[in-house]
Amino acid sequence: MEYLYAILPWILIFGIFWFFLIRPQQKQKKEHQDMLDKLSVGDQIVTIGGIKGKVVKIRDNNVRVRVSSEVDIDFVKSAISKVKEKGNNSQESADK
Secondary structure, three states: OHHHHHHHHHHHHHHHHHHHHHHHHHHHHHHHHHHHHOOOOOOEEEEOOOOEEEEEEEEOOEEEEEEEOOEEEEEEHHHEEEEEEOOOOOHHHHHO
């Protein structure tokens, strides 16, 4: 019984760390991976370095981003921080 009282505080500490630190970090990582999986050509993105641009080409783990009229930069997919605006590849946007 003494062993139970000795180990119980450690179990509680681990549970608190898991609930407040590990679990939210895993959730955030999963959301970021889902965002990268849904990335498509035409999306407006921001990289972890703060570079804004439009996705021009996606190949495996690489993404080509147009940052200016004739300037394209290749990035690793994981370097994308967020998608600002989803591209609209529909026929309606082509008519406008």
